[in-house]
Amino acid sequence: MKTKLLLVLTLLVTTHASAHHSTAMFERERTIELIGQVEEFQFTNPHTWIQVNVADENGDLVEWSIEWGSPNQLGRQGIRPSTFPPGKDVVIKTRPMVDGSPGGMFVGARFSDGETIGRW
Numbered sequence: 575m576k577t578k579l580l581l582v583l584t585l586l587v588t589t590h591a592s593a594h595h596s597t598a599m600f601e602r603e604r605t606i607e608l609i610g611q612v613e614e615f616q617f618t619n620p621h622t623w624i625q626v627n628v629a630d631e632n633g634d635l636v637e638w639s640i641e642w643g644s645p646n647q648l649g650r651q652g653i654r655p656s657t658f659p660p661g662k663d664v665v666i667k668t669r670p671m672v673d674g675s676p677g678g679m680f681v682g683a684r685f686s687d688g689e690t691i692g693r694w
Contacts, residue, residue: 609665667694
């Protein structure tokens with residue numbers, strides 16, 4: 575009986591964890607480039623977010639929310655809260671949201687000085 579209970583609890587926890595880390599909301603096969611300006615870099619747990627203002631086809635600014643890894647993981651790669659300062663021009667590569675909303679999963683970034691981060 576204890577073995578069955580342990581098995582059921584393990585399956586429940588594993589299912590919950592994989593659902594939490596799902597990337598199903600992002601397009602897997604398509605990557606787009608956004609040209610804009612950093613609004614904010616949210617370097618907080620559990621995931622970091624880069625807010626970027628991007629002009630749409632009418633010239634209106636649209637704020638895109640780009641999800642990235644955890645601060646702990648990124649910090650070990652040299653990423654700091656100051657990596658994406660507000661107002662900095664940037665080109666972001668992202669896997670866009672499946673539903674078309676202005677958001678995506680971070681792939682890479684290139685700044686106007688030529689510096690690149692991620693997979694460029």
